[in-house]
Amino acid sequence: MMLARWLAAMMAALLLMLAAPALAAVKGGGAVATDVVSACQIPTAADTGAAEMLARPAGPCTPPGRATRGVVWLDFGAPAQLGDGKGLHRLLIDTHRVHRVDLYLARADGSVSHERYDPAAPGRGWRTGGYLSMIVPAGAPVTRMLVRLGDTELITFSRPTRLVPLYADFRMERRDAALYGLALGVLALTIFAHLALFFAIRQRFQLFYVAHATVLFLYAAAYSGLVLLVVPGVSAGGISRLISATLSVATATGLLFSTDFIARRYVPRGLRFYSLISAAASVACAVLLLFGPDGLTAPVYGAANLVGMNGLVLVVVVLAVGAIRGSHTARILGLGWAVPIAIGVTYPLRILGLVPDALVGDGAMVAAVTVECLILSLPVVTRIKAMRLDHERVRERQLVLERQAATDALTGLANRRGFVAAIERALQIGGPSSPVALLMIDIDHFKAVNDRYGHVRADAVLAGLGALIARAAGPGAIVARYGGEEFVVLLMGLDLNRAHTIAERIRAGVCAGGADLLDVTVSIGLAGGRCDGVDRLMVDADLALYDAKRGGRNRVEVAAAAKAAMAA
Numbered sequence: 355m356m357l358a359r360w361l362a363a364m365m366a367a368l369l370l371m372l373a374a375p376a377l378a379a380v381k382g383g384g385a386v387a388t389d390v391v392s393a394c395q396i397p398t399a400a401d402t403g404a405a406e407m408l409a410r411p412a413g414p415c416t417p418p419g420r421a422t423r424g425v426v427w428l429d430f431g432a433p434a435q436l437g438d439g440k441g442l443h444r445l446l447i448d449t450h451r452v453h454r455v456d457l458y459l460a461r462a463d464g465s466v467s468h469e470r471y472d473p474a475a476p477g478r479g480w481r482t483g484g485y486l487s488m489i490v491p492a493g494a495p496v497t498r499m500l501v502r503l504g505d506t507e508l509i510t511f512s513r514p515t516r517l518v519p520l521y522a523d524f525r526m527e528r529r530d531a532a533l534y535g536l537a538l539g540v541l542a543l544t545i546f547a548h549l550a551l552f553f554a555i556r557q558r559f560q561l562f563y564v565a566h567a568t569v570l571f572l573y574a575a576a577y578s579g580l581v582l583l584v585v586p587g588v589s590a591g592g593i594s595r596l597i598s599a600t601l602s603v604a605t606a607t608g609l610l611f612s613t614d615f616i617a618r619r620y621v622p623r624g625l626r627f628y629s630l631i632s633a634a635a636s637v638a639c640a641v642l643l644l645f646g647p648d649g650l651t652a653p654v655y656g657a658a659n660l661v662g663m664n665g666l667v668l669v670v671v672v673l674a675v676g677a678i679r680g681s682h683t684a685r686i687l688g689l690g691w692a693v694p695i696a697i698g699v700t701y702p703l704r705i706l707g708l709v710p711d712a713l714v715g716d717g718a719m720v721a722a723v724t725v726e727c728l729i730l731s732l733p734v735v736t737r738i739k740a741m742r743l744d745h746e747r748v749r750e751r752q753l754v755l756e757r758q759a760a761t762d763a764l765t766g767l768a769n770r771r772g773f774v775a776a777i778e779r780a781l782q783i784g785g786p787s788s789p790v791a792l793l794m795i796d797i798d799h800f801k802a803v804n805d806r807y808g809h810v811r812a813d814a815v816l817a818g819l820g821a822l823i824a825r826a827a828g829p830g831a832i833v834a835r836y837g838g839e840e841f842v843v844l845l846m847g848l849d850l851n852r853a854h855t856i857a858e859r860i861r862a863g864v865c866a867g868g869a870d871l872l873d874v875t876v877s878i879g880l881a882g883g884r885c886d887g888v889d890r891l892m893v894d895a896d897l898a899l900y901d902a903k904r905g906g907r908n909r910v911e912v913a914a915a916a917k918a919a920m921a922a
Contacts, residue, residue, distance in 0.1 A: 389516045391435070393428040393501070395509055400425050404458045404466065407500050418509060421652035426509050428501040435517050436496035442520040446485040447501070448512040449473075449579070451591040451651065454504035455486060461494035473590030481523070482531045483716045484577045484597070486590055489520065507651045513716075530717065534578035537717075537724040541571040544727050551738050555745070562611035563734055569607055570723045573600035577720055599644040601698075602658050604723070605665035606636035612672055612687055615733070620681040621672055632668050635661045666695050683733055690729030694722040762835040764813055765820030773834035773842060777888050780832065780846060786886035791853030791916075793843040794879040794895035795823065795860065798907040800839035803872055815872050819864065822871075826860045842892075850882040850916050857910045865908070875908035882916045 394415035398407075402425065412431045435443060439461070447455065455471035471488050472478055479487035503509065518526070545567045552560040575581040576596040582588060588596070613621055613629045639658040646654050669691055676684025697719050760772030768776055780788070797803070797819065804812045816839065823841055824833045832844040843860075845853050857878045864876045879899030881891045894913035902911035 389518045390514045391430050391433050391499075391517045393430045393515060395422075396427040396429060397422050398425050398427055400504075402427070404456075404468070404500060404502070407502075408458070408460055408466070408498060412498065420508075420510050420656075422509055423507045423648070423652070424505065426503045426506050428503065428515065430499040430501070430515075430517075432497050433499055433517055435519070436490065436499065439493055439495040442492055443490040444481070444518050444520050444523045445488040445490050445501075446481055446516040446518065446523075447488070448515070449480075449484045449486055449590045449597075450509070450512045450594045451507040451648070452503045452505065453591070454502075455488070456502040456504070457488055457490070458498075458500040458502070459490070459493075459496050460498035460500075462497055463494040465494065467491070467493070476586040478590075480579050480582055482527055482534055482579050484579050484593065485516070490517070507648065508655060511655070530578075531580070533717065534574065534580055534720060537574050537720050538571065538578070538580060540724050541567055541574060541727060544731060545571060548731070548734065551735075555738055555741055557738075557741070559611060559615040560734070560738070562607055562614055563730065566604060566607035566611050567727050569600050569604045570727060573597060573604060573723070574720045576600060578717070595644050598655065598658065599640040602636050602640035602643060602662060605662050605669075606633035606640070608691070609633050609636075609665050609669055609672070611730075612669055612691075615687065615737075616672070616676045616681050616684050620676040620679045620684060622675070625672060625675065629668060629672060632661070632665050636665050663699070666698055670695065683737075686733045687730065690726045694719065694726045697722045762820075765817050765835050767820050767824065767841075768832070768834040770834065770836055773832065773836065773844075776832045776834075777844065777885075780844070781885055786884065788885040789847060789849065789882070790885050790888070790891070791845040791848050791850055791880065791882040792888065792891040792895045793827075793845070793853070793857050793860070794836075794881075794892070794899045795841040795843065795876050796878075796899055796903070797839040798875045798877055798903075800874070803874060807872060811872065815874060818867070818871055819874070819876075822863050822867065823860055826863055827856060842895075844888070846885075850880070850912070853882060854880060854910065854912065861908065861910055877902035877907050878910045879913065880910060880916060881913040 394412075395418050396407075396415055397418045407427055407429070410429075412429055415429070418426065436459075445457065452473055455473060457469040457471065459467045459469075461467070469488060469491075471486065473486060479489070481487040501515070545564060548560060548564050548567065552564055572581075573596075575584075576593050579593070581593070581596075609629050610633050613626050618626075636658075639654065639661050642650065642654045643658055673684045673688040673691065677688060760768060760775055762769045762772075780790075797815075800812070803815065816835070820833070820835060820841065823843060824831075827833055827843045827845065830846055832846070834842050836842040843856075845856065848856075857880050861876055861878055864871060864874065867874075877899055879895040879897065879902055881894035881898060883891050883894075894915060898911045898913040898916075902909050905911060
């Protein structure tokens, strides 16, 4: 119940991340929407300067090709936010593969200012949500704003640039940082919890789940920009590569987890095999996205999108087939996958221009994958709990069987096997040099008792005699029925005189049993020595028992070595 409440609270907070941009827009009268500044994307030669671009008339432009690579200018014209020249603003540019950013501001007083930004500098400005951050200084009204992106790639895949009043953006950044931090914290706790469970119960689906959550954690850390708090030297291009690669690997791990977690009878073998191939393709694309040469960026990125879409569709097919075949697990996994799949599908559709950018706010995927991990935790924890209960039941049955195998069914005492196991435990506890005394006890003329009274009455005598010996020997003794009418007692830490007293107590108690024990008597052999010499003591006590039999029975006989020790 507590886990369910915690998960519900976390999901509510993370769903707030999904709705935060829309709520901010409503509260601020559409402030978020007006933060976006549209720009013409103009590919040029590498030596094209700012003067040439300022001389170029502002106006409609032809969008560059999707595989454009090199120098691209962003022409914003005269942004309305900078029309009065008052207050500081923050220019937010999507983190993508770019090696240099130059900001040029032409003002109404005829001046042109230049700000340079290095996307690879460890101390560069950045903002949560995966943005490069540049401060736009106050001054005369801006009549033209240009941004030069040097050696950029995939410019058409970038999110729109935003221009936000500095102090307003500080408030939004605090909110966003808190939500991203919450998402990363939840993912980290999920990883550590399930990693601990994996070492407790080693199942393959746990490993896939932990790998999936870990990749999503890396994605959230890269997308939010919070990874720069730990590794400030990662360049903007490196962040972009990490975001793309982790999303690709997340598709693979999620697919492997889903197909492995659902019982095999619900997913056809061919579908499982195709899932493995698709997962391998996603991992291969991730490696190329992360380490491939710049010249292959566009084709690899396009291939990764196709492979990623195939993976998402395949997840839907696997879950649908499992659900149709009656898998309750597939239905729960479908609930967890619903939001991230819906948002994930929008990314390639946005690239193709079929879905507007404003449909999905910043951080939506981070919130979605965190909610997904929380939901997927429920069936995983339930499965692990059931497996642990099954394991405990098996262990309990095993212990019962072991106790039964080591216990004499008639007397309830240890049998020969249990006696040996008890001695081994005693060696571990007391050590090999601990003094012990051993009593070998045998009922006199027990065959005659069997012949005269029958086996039922004779068995009752054995049970009563076993209980009497256990009481007389005391709680620290190891008492066993060694076979037939023979009992053995191991006394720990007692000298031979004290052991002899206990042996006499047992003999006298049997005699006092009278008719309840059918007037039987016992002969006892006593030996003493060290705990690690029990085998020798058994021989000595057995010989002493024979001496007691030959000496007239109903007596205690001490082994020769023990007599010498008692005399000393």
